[in-house]
Each structure stands twice: as C-alpha cells, then as structure tokens.
Amino acid sequence: MSNKRIETLAARLVEPNNPRNRAQDSDDDDDEALFAELEAEIENDGSYAMREQGLEVLKREMERMQALKQNQHGSYTEIFDEKEVIRVTAQEPKSVVHFYHSNFKRCEIMDKHLALLATKYFNTRFIRVFVENVPWLVEKLAIKVLPCVICFLNGTTKDRVVGFEELGNNDAFTTAVLELRLSVSGVLQKQQPSGVNDIYNVSSSSAIRTKRKEQDDDRDIFDLDD
Incomplete structure (x- = not known):
C-alpha cells in the first residue's frame, strides 16, 4: 500500500462531518469505527514492512490533521475578540x-x-470578524469598503479582495471564481492535503466567462465612511 493511499485513508478520519449523516454526539464513536476500518485495510497488506510503515504514516497523518481540526481548520468560524484575531x-x-x-x-x-472553501482547504484558517468588534484593525488595515477579505501569510497581509469587482461584479458569482482569485495570493494550497477529494471542480474557463450584471452593481457597495 503506497503512502499516498495511506494518507488518503487518514484524511477520511478528519474530513468535515456531514450534518445530514452524522450527529455531533456520535462523532467520537464514528471516528473510532473509521480508524478501525483504516487500520484493517493496512493490516491486510501482504508485506510486513509495508504494514508497519503504513501504520506509522497513518498515525502521523492523523495526529497532524487532528491538530489542525482542533484549531478550527476545516470550518468557517467567527472571532469576536480583536486580540484573538x-x-x-x-x-x-x-x-x-x-x-x-x-x-x-x-x-x-x-x-x-x-x-x-474552508472545508476544502484544510491547511488554511478561515475566519469572519464583525467590523464593529475590531475598530483598531479596521483603521490599521485601512478597510473602507465591504465585504473585505484579507489574506495573511505568516502574519503578513499578502492580498485582499474588496467588494465584488474582481469577482465579476455580480452577486451570482460561483465559489470557483472566488477560489481562483484567492489562489493568486498563495493562501490556498493547490494540492489537497492528504488526498482529500475535491468538493467541486474548479474551471478557469467558466470563471473567466462569468456573466456580469451591471444594473445596480456599482451602487451595491457598503462604505464604512457613509
């Protein structure tokens, strides 16, 4: 069994829960059952050396992914305290x-x-903050127009998306359009961690062909100075 296959199996353990299929109270039991299933797949490998290697890789990958999960990776969360942001x-x-x-x-x-996007790019932390809760940051980052999405790399502001102008100036833009735009900053890791399957396919051509609705778009901008 290849390392790639093992990492893919490990990723299944920490994939975001489907609320339709898994109740929150039973998450731990489900995780234990899935771990047993993955361990059994590795144990069935014919080579002793590969089994040992597979179990070790599985353990490391699980520890890494669980650490990310505990730090709210894989989910889109709100932070209310400015210092915490x-x-x-x-x-x-x-x-x-x-x-x-x-x-x-x-x-x-x-x-x-x-x-x-938060469920797809597990290595990136996605958060939302209410501007009235973070006045110092709003002034420091010169945030004037909303929505404002700022990308940080190692504590440094790398890029920002202000309003919808770069997204086709259209309220009906697709997630793929935003994904393509954010990927320019390097904040989205192209290679999926641990082989997690894509939630949806990204099409550059479809993003480029996004239709623009000009009517009322220019007026639909939230200005903090107003």
Missing part, C-alpha cells in the same frame, strides 16, 4: 479573514462561499 493571523501560516457587517447582503454572499 491578531493572534490567529500572526500564528497561522495561511489565513483568510472576512471583515463583514451584518447589514450588508453581499457580506452574507461572501460568507457562503468562504464556508465552502
């Missing part, structure tokens, strides 16, 4: 922060797409 962005190698306001529809649209 600073700490997370400083310590995480890759993080994406959505500065939002609850009264703006386009921020809700951005939330929907970032929540999907």
Whole structure:
C-alpha cells in the first residue's frame, strides 16, 4: 500500500462531518469505527514492512490533521475578540479573514462561499470578524469598503479582495471564481492535503466567462465612511 493511499485513508478520519449523516454526539464513536476500518485495510497488506510503515504514516497523518481540526481548520468560524484575531493571523501560516457587517447582503454572499472553501482547504484558517468588534484593525488595515477579505501569510497581509469587482461584479458569482482569485495570493494550497477529494471542480474557463450584471452593481457597495 503506497503512502499516498495511506494518507488518503487518514484524511477520511478528519474530513468535515456531514450534518445530514452524522450527529455531533456520535462523532467520537464514528471516528473510532473509521480508524478501525483504516487500520484493517493496512493490516491486510501482504508485506510486513509495508504494514508497519503504513501504520506509522497513518498515525502521523492523523495526529497532524487532528491538530489542525482542533484549531478550527476545516470550518468557517467567527472571532469576536480583536486580540484573538491578531493572534490567529500572526500564528497561522495561511489565513483568510472576512471583515463583514451584518447589514450588508453581499457580506452574507461572501460568507457562503468562504464556508465552502474552508472545508476544502484544510491547511488554511478561515475566519469572519464583525467590523464593529475590531475598530483598531479596521483603521490599521485601512478597510473602507465591504465585504473585505484579507489574506495573511505568516502574519503578513499578502492580498485582499474588496467588494465584488474582481469577482465579476455580480452577486451570482460561483465559489470557483472566488477560489481562483484567492489562489493568486498563495493562501490556498493547490494540492489537497492528504488526498482529500475535491468538493467541486474548479474551471478557469467558466470563471473567466462569468456573466456580469451591471444594473445596480456599482451602487451595491457598503462604505464604512457613509
């Protein structure tokens, strides 16, 4: 059994739970059952050396992925404390922060797409922060227009997406369009960690062909100075 196959099996243990299929209270039992299944697959390998190697790789991969999971990787979470936002962005190698306001529809649209990307790019931390909770950061980062998504690499601001202009200036843009745009900054790791299957296929051509709806788009911008 190849290391790639083993890593793929390990990734199944920490894939985000499907709320339709798994109850939160039974997660631990389900994880134990899945671990036993993966261990059995490795034990069935004909080579003793490969079995030992496989179990060791599985253990390391599980420990790594579980550590990420405990730090909220794989989910899109909200942070309310300004100091905590600073700490997370400083310590995480890759993080994406959505500065939002609850009264703006386009921020809700951005939330929907970032929540999907969070489950796909497990090595990147995705968070949202209410601008009124982080006044110092809003001023420090010169955030004027919402939604504002800022990419951090090793504690340094690398890139930002302001409004929807770079996303086709269209409320109906696809998650793939946002994914393509964020990938430019390097905050999204192209290779899926541990061989986790894609949630959806990304098509550059379809992103480029995204239709633009000009009517009212220019006026649909939330300005913090207003």
